[in-house]
Amino acid sequence: MADWNAAQYLKFADERTRPAADLLARVPLESPARVIDLGCGPGNSTALLCARFPRAAVTGLDSSPDMLATARERLPAVRFVEADLAGFTPAEPPDLLFANAVLQWLPDHAGLLARLARMLAPGGCLAVQMPDNLEEPSHRLMRRIAGEAPFAERLAQAAAARTRLGSFRDYDAWLSAAGCTVDLWRTTYVHPLAGHRGIVEWVRGTGLRPFLDPLDPADQAAFLARYEAALAEAYPPQADGRVLLPFPRLFLVARRR
Numbered sequence: 001m002a003d004w005n006a007a008q009y010l011k012f013a014d015e016r017t018r019p020a021a022d023l024l025a026r027v028p029l030e031s032p033a034r035v036i037d038l039g040c041g042p043g044n045s046t047a048l049l050c051a052r053f054p055r056a057a058v059t060g061l062d063s064s065p066d067m068l069a070t071a072r073e074r075l076p077a078v079r080f081v082e083a084d085l086a087g088f089t090p091a092e093p094p095d096l097l098f099a100n101a102v103l104q105w106l107p108d109h110a111g112l113l114a115r116l117a118r119m120l121a122p123g124g125c126l127a128v129q130m131p132d133n134l135e136e137p138s139h140r141l142m143r144r145i146a147g148e149a150p151f152a153e154r155l156a157q158a159a160a161a162r163t164r165l166g167s168f169r170d171y172d173a174w175l176s177a178a179g180c181t182v183d184l185w186r187t188t189y190v191h192p193l194a195g196h197r198g199i200v201e202w203v204r205g206t207g208l209r210p211f212l213d214p215l216d217p218a219d220q221a222a223f224l225a226r227y228e229a230a231l232a233e234a235y236p237p238q239a240d241g242r243v244l245l246p247f248p249r250l251f252l253v254a255r256r257r
Helices: 006-025 044-052 065-074 109-119 137-146 168-177 195-204 217-234
Strands: 034-038 057-062 079-082 096-100 125-131 180-193 243-256
Touching: 006 044, 006 096, 006 125, 006 180, 006 195, 006 243, 034 044, 044 057, 044 096, 057 065, 065 079, 096 109, 109 125, 109 168, 109 243, 137 195, 137 217, 168 180, 168 243, 180 195, 195 217, 195 243
Parallel strands: 034 057, 034 096, 057 079, 096 125
Antiparallel strands: 125 243, 180 243
């Protein structure tokens, strides 16, 4: 995919930061020495980590130059590293690996979560939040339109960019086998947005990227017009014109024994 767009992502900065804050609130660590923000994006989650653990050595890691440029401007005293999470190995065992809305882009969660858990220092935590919305209308409609003419051939692989999440039982089993105790929960946030275009703008910064990147500008516009029309049928507006977007997310905090 093309590089991420930090400005597009931050159009909904408060809404995107809230799950990170909720995840961090359940991390049972008092004074970790080494903290790594995996998939740190524009630094909104990194700022939370720095505020919670002011004495920790906090590192932000991301594969997007645009996201990292924004994060470095926001937090100039923090170390940020451009790297692919799929092959990342820390120099020293971290006390906290924090992964807010990133692991859904990586495959093989059974192997991935076990690998991350085994990187931790004894007593360390892996804290993860992932969108669990592939069966929401917002995402089912992306896939439906991608299968229609004239998009089908170019977008045949778009849906595969996101990994389908496992069940609570799956994540508990994988992380327990890796030597962790596991805290799991699922929350549905409800975001009031300014009409159906608001939903388009929200997902354009994340879930729509694999569907738009392969298209030229004219076909992108055609796809978005068809998508917005489909959203209008799936999400009835409130009396004042706002549209409510339910957004389920899966959370886990695994602590290494």
